[in-house]
Amino acid sequence: MAKETTKTTKKADGIQKLRIRVFAYEHKLLDSSIKQIIDTALRHDANICGPIPLPTEIKKYTVNRSTFVHKDAREQFEMRVHRRLIDIINPSHKIIESLTNLSLPSGVSIDVKIM
8 A cells, every 4th residue: 555655646746757778789889879868968957867787688699600511510699789778857848859859870779768
């Protein structure tokens, strides 16, 4: 019962969060795009939590080097997905508009949620 009342009081206070999750294969490209997002939000006096580094997802693929025999000769490839999380507390309309107009590099993808 107590947990339900605390959740309703947070909603009643009108505190909104804009949660931005950023993904990229290259961490340098990811960090530069996060710097752009934070600079854009700070231009409009936003309250920011982050960037919070999330665990790196590693996908490994093992492939035979030869086409027919030589099963012992294998090669491993891996793909690393780096992720970061940014929370903007009580975002204004100007902040959301400036973030939508922001152009980021092609290797970076973003998920935005309003909580």
